[in-house]
Amino acid sequence: KEIKKMRKIIKEALKELNWEHEQNYxxxxxxxxxxxxxxxxxxxxKNLPLEDKSFFVEELYNIVDILKNGGTCEETKELYRLIPERxxxxxxxAVIxxxxxxxxxxxxxxxxxxGVREGYFIDRVIKKDEEKVENNEA
Known part of the structure; x- marks a missing residue:
């Protein structure tokens, strides 16, 4: 029930953004x-190599289905084993x-x-230093 509620809220939030975008990326x-x-x-x-930093959305759907439907005991244990801190x-x-x-x-x-931290660092630290150099404030 909670996942259904989350999906509805997320869909509404994405619609409110009114992004002009193509349908398929x-x-x-x-x-x-x-x-x-x-x-x-x-x-x-799936015992796939971790070097490939990508996955197909169908695999994501499977994970959300496990979360939504409870999955088997083994699937649930596997999720907990793989990401105990999260x-x-x-x-x-995952639903978002x-x-x-x-x-x-x-x-x-x-x-x-x-990740997000690197983006924050670039935006807040590096760009500010570049602005100081451009304005002869460094």
Whole structure:
């Protein structure tokens, strides 16, 4: 029930953005812990090489279905084993990611080697230093 509620809220939030976008994108570039956790679960559970930092959305759908339907005891244990530190926040992140790939018709998610912290660092520290140099304040 909670996942259904989350999906509805996320869909409404995405609609409110009124983005003018194409319907189908081949790739979505994911950053942050939730997308990386999804990839790790998919790779580990299917014994796929971790070097390939991508996964197809069908694999994400399988994870959300396990979360939604409870999955088998073994599937649930496997999720907990693979991401014990994120187990309580993971469902929300996976559902958000699923709604985003649905909205944009994404086929494959590619995980960035960098995350939110690096983006914050670049935006707040490096760009400010560049502005100081441009304004002869350095």
């Amino acid at each position: 081949k790739y979505l570039y994911g950053i942050g812990g939730s997308s990386r956790a999804c990839m790790n679960i998919i790779k580990e559970s 187990i309580f926040s993971f469902a929300g992140g 990611l699923r709604e985003i790939v649905d909205t944009f018709g994404v086929e494959k998610v590619i995980i960035s080697k960098n």
